[in-house]
Amino acid sequence: MPLSQHLLTAEAVAGQVDLHCHSSASDGILSPEALVSRAKLAGVTLLALTDHDTVAGFAAAQVAAGQENIVLLPGIELTARWGRQVVHIVGLNIDPASAAMGVAIDTRDQLRDQRAREIAARLEKRGFVGALEGARRLAGAGVIGRPHFARWLVEAGHLPDEGKAFKRYLGSGKAGDVAVAWPDMADTIGSIHAAGGAAVLAHPLKYGLTRMRLQSLLGEFHGAGGDAVEVVCGQQNPVQTREILALLERVGAVREKGKPLLASLGSDFHQPDQPWRELGSVRLPEGVEPVWALWRT
Template identity: 80%
Template structure:
């Protein structure tokens, strides 16, 4: 059953919209309540909390959104695989209590736990005693990710900042880069649809793909039932935005019907000291059909 969504008025969607952000429920550093308050201060009128592989922060965020007068979409960012490539699929307007989402989260919890144990063991071998427990303390009740290990390495005095932690130990090809076979992209889209939501391909330019490969990803995402693409993520260069739109034209014009991909946007906010990811900082270009039209206009999607 689809989650009951408040009516999206013109006023709601003509204000600041941010459909991709993170709280302490995953790897953000603001609580869900503090994040909503910050979004309100930034002028955000429509917000989606999309923590990595969890909806644990939704109840707190919802209560804060009611208090602040912000319309909140229940969301999640699910980790998936496209072939051997890790991709992220945002689920918007999901039912956070659905069995489909619970199953998707449980599968990823098992994979994240095994990865965290392995990262901890690898860091221990390099002399960083207590790495796993340190990361767990930073994660709290949230899912453990590499940013939590980075924060612990800095807090413990091993490195000056998190960027160095990723460069030396946690980034691609480093000791903490533990390969995980995440659930398939098309199966992930199906899980989101089963929870009543829309599936959005997150930050397509961050995957480091060639133009040809990115076009293939967009095409397979559309063929697999995907609903929208993050045309803008954070304070993005307009040239990059035009590049995404150009590729989308090749796989089906942005907007329209018949399975064509709609446009989404978000800051990918994690913490306040990253101005390029500030809440409400993204803007959709003119001439695209936004993903929220699925709910504002009452449009339906195949489930």
């Protein structure tokens, strides 16, 4: 049963709130249980586990959250496309067992498997034999992604660190940057709503868009039924936060009718050695309406 059928108490949002993080069920390092324990140490009282295109880690995280007295929202970060642009849509307070979410995940599982095979084939042409098996082993039961190929390249001694792996082989425009026909953004928002959740546009500043294009993205996201935008994702310059808020105001001015876009936030935590993406390290600016108002008493 999704938590949206209940209401969040004041205690749930009294401490740090983190609505975007990743465990070893996708491309994070920590197990779901270890991630929840780390969140507790950081003072997090409301957490959403939002692994890429999977909810496989939620059950274990839910048990740990009960032991740590943390309110855990079931979440996911779905990969989608807006035209030719890949975007990420976070689903918050979804029903992980819903049929709609199952279809959305199965579709992306197939696309990710195809992409992994193509990445491996391209790497093997460059002499990196065993890339697919190595990446799958590192992913374990989790969703395979480019970070697993990067870790394998380092583990196998081909490169000194994961940053170099992305810079030379896996980053944008490189051999391992395989185009995928991800589901449309509007369809993705529909899948999240069908699963009882709220749709949040993740890290809008990380897509490398001009301000005009970003405003168009926000407008179309809003028009397609999107609920909120990550105003803060990881540690960012206050100027960047103000830019996002200004763009949201412009979108609201254009679309006077209908509900406004709410504000969300998250660390986008993946691993412990990235202090700029540490669990519980971000806060919303004053004067914004938080996405958790949807479920708050």
